[in-house]
Amino acid sequence: MVGLSDIPCVGKNVDRISDAAVDALFRGFSYMFSYKNHVQVLETEIQKLDAEMDRMSRKVREEKDNGKMIVDGVSTWQADVEEVKKSAEEILEKYKNRSSWRCIQWMPIPKPVSRSRLGREAAHKAKRVIELSDSANNLLANGIAYGSPAENAPNTVYQTFKSRSDAYDKLWKALVSEGGSTVLGIYGMPGVGKTTMMESLWKEALEKKIFDKVTRADVGNEDLDVFKLQKQIADHLDCHLNPEDDEQHRASQLKKRLTNGEKILIILDDVWKEIPLHRIGISLGDGDSSTHRKILLTSRKKRVCMDNKCLHPVKIAPLGPEEAWQMFRNTVVPDNIYLLPDESLALEVCNQCGGLPLLIHAVGKALQFTSPDVWKDALNQLVMGNFEKIADIDSNVYACVKLSFDRLPDDAKSCLVLCSLYPEDASIYINKLIPLATGSRLVRGGEARIRSMVEILRSSSLLLDSEDHIIKVHDLIRDVARSIAVKDPKYSFSLVRCGSLLPDDVDYHTRKFLRLHLEKNDILFPDGLVCQDLHNLWLQCNKHAQQFLGDFFGMFVNLRFLLIEDMLFSLEPQFSLRPLVNLRTLILDGCEITHVSQTNASFFPENLVALYIWNCDLPRPLNLPILKHLRKLEIQGWRSNNIQMVPNTVSSMPSLQELHIPGGYKIQDDGCGKSLDAVSAPILGEISKLTGLKSLQMFFFSNSEHFQDTNIFGNLLQYNISVGAKPHDRPLIESSVSIKRLIELQGSGLESLKGLIERAEEVSLDCTDIHVGSIYNSNREAFTDLKNLYIRNCNTIEYLARISCGEIQHSRSFANLGVLEIKDCSALKYLFSKSVAKCLVQLQELAIVRCPVMEAILMNEGTSDRDGVISFCKLKFLSIYNIPRLKSFCMQNKDLHSGSTTHNSAISNIQAQPLFDKTVCFIYFIIIFNSNIIKICLV
Template sequence: MDVVSVIVSIGRCFVDPIKKHCGYLIHYKSNIKNLEDRIGKLHANMDGVQLKIDAAKRNGQVILPVVEWWVEKVRNILHEDAEANKKGLNGWCPRYSLSRKAEKKTLEIDVLLKDGQFSEVSSSPPPLGIGSSSVEGIMDFQSRTKMRKEVLEALRDDKINMIAICGMGGIWKTTMAKEVAKRAKDDKLFDEVVMAVVSQNLDLSKIQGQIADMLGLELKGQSEGGRAKQLYSRLKDIESVLVILDDVWEALDLEAVGIPYGGQHNRCKILLTSRSEEACTQMKTQKIFHIKVLSEEEAWNLFRETAGNCIDTPGLHSIAKEVAKKCGGLPVAIVTVGRALENKSEFEWSAALQQLRKAIPENIPGLDSKVYSSIKLSYDSLKSDEAQSCFLLCCLFPEDSNIPIEHLVRYVMGQRLFAKTDTVAEARNRVHAMVKNLKRSFLLLDSEKGEERVKMHDVVRDFAISIAEKRGFLVRCNETMEEWPEKDSCERSTAISLVSKKLKRHPDGLECPKLELLQLASKINNWDALPLPLPLPLNLFKGMKGLKVLSLFGISFPSLPQSINVLQNLRTLQFVHCELTDVSAIGALTKLEILSFIKSKIKELPREMRNLSHLLLLELTECSDLERIPPDLLSSLSHLEELYMFGVEVKWKPMEEEEKDEEEGANASLTELMSLSYLVVLKIQIPNIKVLPKDLAFKKETIKFQIFASYDKGIDEEDDDLNYLFKNSLGLARCDGEATVGLGAMAPS
């Protein structure tokens, strides 16, 4: 190669890089413009993906990791302040640097735009898991650690298929079982660990459903036998599985549930928790562990953790020590009392100790007397009679129930338990506030069904019943009960709650002059089919003239008995999941303030309801058979504050037929709602926008509304999951090519 060729080659090595770097200056504006365009596209793409993510989360979906990674990368880029650097330009060097960075960032965004074309952003959530222990640190106590190790050792034994943890109520057998489940999963002893609550009122379908949910299995069979076969097959396919059956009261037929046992599947092991050692023995449990109360030292450490640092003050320490001893080492009592006295004064502690010393334990088999005196202290420490009344109402519902707080609201309203409460909304706010306080005191528990439900610990519920009985409550939640309780006990009662699927008849002519609340149910949670009709005797209500609240759950009858006319003091009337034919007698109940037909089979509202001018709340949620509401009925409910009609297919009169004369069988028009001057809550589903008034305006300035227009048959709500704390929303779908109605149509007048 000659000298000229060498020089040319060397020149090329320098010219190309120089040309490239000069290009950053020459193409500065275009590079910056390209970057701005890409950032705009990235913003738009990010907004679209975020909409999909939000929709997926509302439906309980799990966002894919690759989507979360992409969103994080996009957010990092969008947060960079390229504009600030651009505005600070002086000279060529900043132009060069920014142009170079812009080109590099543009290429980076191009990759993200390409990667962000997701066909789906989410997947179904994993099967339900088992929660951790309710109070941090209790499982670290020596007595609990020792038992946990022994239980895990038994589960490792190939010769043992079934073990049990037995003890009194409130000893936290469930907490121990959950901790064992957690350790078993961490140690990989089993491929799957599932848990179901059995409870005193045995429900095989409920048990099957809980296990299936944890396995991610959809049970398609309608009969218990069909569901059992499907569950059995799924469990057999798992190489090793631990099934925890919590709160067993009597021998359970595992085959009927669908749980393989023993030689049917040697690696399917069963862990029971029970108050009844006899039930565990009948189930041929091979090893039973008796869980006992905490030692004095353990109890004191738990009490310190719950009650706080105030117990270390010199004047309080000795009193706190004695209060802790009165809890008898029972975890639920320790936590309940500790929370009730947290950060209280020495005088309050002394008064509490005196109450604990003088309390008379209730004679309920299987419960230590100290438990009741401890829970009574927490109950007595409630700040008002209203809070105590609200707490006692919860014992009207069966054990392990997810108690709808809305039912408490309506019972409180009907019985006038709260002073100076004029509206339903005010009562609802006060009840929710009290429920939160009761949960903080550990007298009530959170429900897995959400914030509008609550649960009551079984020991606390037994205590509540013992107190409520002194106030005239009669609670019999036994689903196998065939007859009403004794006549004398009914006639002395102020409140009666009977839950049974086996009742053969209702009494005729009871004299209950003190009765204010009557709750009759074939079932309250987890509905199956409606029961066979059980006639209500003509004189059932004749001797209940003081009745203020009447709730019927899952009861089928052709018509209300004539004696309902005597209930002139009735303010709350609820039909939940009932099958009704003729309810015209309701028109005679002129003091009625709350009327509910939740999920009941009713075809039309009677004209006689026009007499209910004092009605504050009308509930027709998920009355899917309801087709007709007579004209002028709604407008006659002049004091109506709340109307709930989701999941209803009323054939509303279209707007174009407003001027026509009323025909036989004609329906109401939505324009009637505009005349309701007290209406503050409206939750309604309509078939299409044709029935919606063009200028739907309300007289109240602050109205809470949720309106959904669709040809679909009802809404997609979880069974018995009724929402009363909703936020304003308007969903009007396109129907026959017509445009949706905007939010402006909802403005108050």
């Protein structure tokens, strides 16, 4: 007989169904008859799972205690375990609470369905429990934790200040802009808050998700460690560099990480020199713009920022008084200030911090919860410059500034320690620092070297902002420099205040430079005290009279440099400085020396090499001895404008190379005992004997007949010569460049001085018949160094300079001219020919005032504009005032009015035309006109 299983296709399916039915039936019987066994297995597995749970919990606590992060799978596993245990407990509870599984109460017949259901649930749950136990073993075997990433967000609290909002906003805009500069820079003096501002920008950029990643490297002042920088940058980017790889391979790996498409901010803090970014693996791409990378660096030097491709670094300045007080109060906590007897004490302490956040914070923290006596001591230490001696002060403050000092060139260090000798808030004139540095032999390179070192100090942010010819030093910088100068045996400075006697707590024997601040008259110098190593002395006398009582000359027998400031000299007839036989440089500043000529002996030491007399009351006449070795004589100042000298005073100094008396002097007539008023001939006669003269600053009274032979001026390398009138006030923008050759002439008959005019950097002509054009026509190489030109009341000149296009090709004349001012020149028709105007590439300021016949600024000698456009790319200031005939900035020669006069009716008929046509081009300037310019329209 054929069954279903024998039918093709159908048979196999019937077999499978029957097998499944049989298996299900037997499983059902198994669940029903063995349900107790299934429950016991579940109980056992739950106990095992509890053990795994405990083991996992202990491991989690251990890893967390080690600061590690737990993988997400652990928390998921723990949640699953809790859920399984809860459901298993329900099954076990159901088993325990079973009452009777009999169908009929009085017959022993079980409830098959209930038993089967319980057995099935227990079996399935046990299987799940076993899976979780196995999963725990796998998790523990593979590790349940990993190291937490390095904290990549600053925790600095940035206090906003109104004075810094512009700097912050400028940096923020550059940081978030898609284009713009790739490299941004912050610079400023130590302790001013550069790093704090950088960290605030970093924090805000993270919070606003401007960048995908931010990485930071602390560069420092040590030698460049490429691997260290690479590792610092890579660690923040989760990029693992192999230290065994060479530098180039690591740089390539880091470069790929930085250019993988993410927006990354790279912070380089405390940069001291140019960083070879390519060696590290940082590429700036094509140009200075990037949409995926920004570099933010901090440095103490503007030059360093620019060396690292930062085009516009932002300077951070010290806080103003109000903001400094606000920060100081917040640091100390106002309640602590209220406990002081007088709030002014806290204000004085704050003022001594000079607006530097680093010092404000350090001092404020140190003074928290302290008594008034501690506050007073802190104030005294700050006033004396010993801020590092304040109790509990952060030593990093001193170390921070000293680090900047240590990185300076030796000559720059010397300039800074000399500046530290000046009192608080002093305005230090560079022209006074130069002889102080050279005379003390701390800087041996001369004026150019010292000016160069001052620029280094400025660029290192160790000087405050001030005028170019003045130095100002922050109190903190001064105090650190002074501390170094006192402690370092290379300098061995000492600053001493004294009354009638020298204090005995100073080791004078080891000092090399002593500054005495005298507070009384007639200090008594001790006998028998010889300072062999003391070569430099600065006496600050504060208008006290001094007789140098005691053994002054024995104590300072080896002096080479002496600066005496604000002293009333002794009236003793025999008083003299001549015993100082080793003295080479003497500076008298603000002293009363009207009585020195009454002595029988010479007042001045005979071996002097340099003598400076600044702003002193002088004897009349001044009788200087024969100083055979003197190479520089300088007498200047507002008290030195009426100097009288005995005849042959200057000519008796055969070694003189620099003679600087910018106010001029008069010579006493031997015959009548009176001075020769307004006579230049004797002065020229004496100067002509100084064959080695290289630098001359002198005012000559106008007397043209005595300027016929001026061969004495041919060898001058530097000069500031004024004839006939005192130097005029500098108009417009004050020149920031030191002028080495300057001449100012007033009056006629001074043609013999043309040679000085040709070589000068600044020329001023007033009421003179000297023509710049005639000098230029005779010498096409003239005026190559000219920077400033002022012409007033010169009524015979029609133009300044003109030349044909062919001749101008190789000319450098007027190429450095920056300032040009013309006033009250009645015959002037135009300034330059168009060919000459092409040389005016440095012109920044142009002023033309009251020139009644001028019709154009430039004149085109040709017949067309084929010479092209003239670009005044640096012109910032243009003033045209009271020029009634001005027609155009540039016009053809044929259009110039040929007559000498023009009636107003004729002028009114002139057709209005553009002042600026297409032949001239200006980038940016301020322009000033007035109503006397008629019928001129701007295009």
